[in-house]
Amino acid sequence: ARAGHEADLAAAEAVLAARPNDVTAIVWVGRRLGYLGRFREAIATYTRGLALHPGHPELLRHRGHRWITVREFARAEQDLAAAAAACRSIADAVEPDGQPEPGRPPHGTLHYNVHYHLGLARFLLGDFAGAERAWLDCLAVVGNDESRVAVTHWLWCVRMRQGNRAGAAAVVAPIRADLD
Numbered sequence: 001a002r003a004g005h006e007a008d009l010a011a012a013e014a015v016l017a018a019r020p021n022d023v024t025a026i027v028w029v030g031r032r033l034g035y036l037g038r039f040r041e042a043i044a045t046y047t048r049g050l051a052l053h054p055g056h057p058e059l060l061r062h063r064g065h066r067w068i069t070v071r072e073f074a075r076a077e078q079d080l081a082a083a084a085a086a087c088r089s090i091a092d093a094v095e096p097d098g099q100p101e102p103g104r105p106p107h108g109t110l111h112y113n114v115h116y117h118l119g120l121a122r123f124l125l126g127d128f129a130g131a132e133r134a135w136l137d138c139l140a141v142v143g144n145d146e147s148r149v150a151v152t153h154w155l156w157c158v159r160m161r162q163g164n165r166a167g168a169a170a171v172v173a174p175i176r177a178d179l180d
Helices: 002-018 023-035 039-052 057-069 073-087 110-124 128-141 145-161 165-172
Strands: none
Touching (some): 002 023, 023 039, 023 057, 039 057, 057 073, 057 110, 073 110, 073 128, 110 145, 128 145, 145 165
């Protein structure tokens, strides 16, 4: 598996070498580095991309995710909050899976992933009210049952942390066994 990930990284780096200003190429090099556990290198890749494309929501989203990975939650929250603000003025788009499963279409979108990870960063910082707001924004853009269940889980967790048992029960009420 590692050899496959290394080959994927080499291919992504070749694309980036040919198109050094291309946001998608920058994102994929960062993602491929992350799949190899090279998180700080991924952060550096996104940082270089942000120097070329300041405030770009995709680059902020992915760097924010990697800040969470390396447990720098305040930096993650800053990037993801900026990405959420930028998402207000752009259309949502499906994010391709980096490690797709045969027969399973991608289920994440830029807006979903920004709000989901923003909620996570805030939760990890102990900002439960902020996490709840982010996950409610996330729930508003959810497009499939798998994503709905994931964000609902976190909403339940944050409401329980806040002592809001009725709110926690309300958020899980729509979850049924027959969801996809």
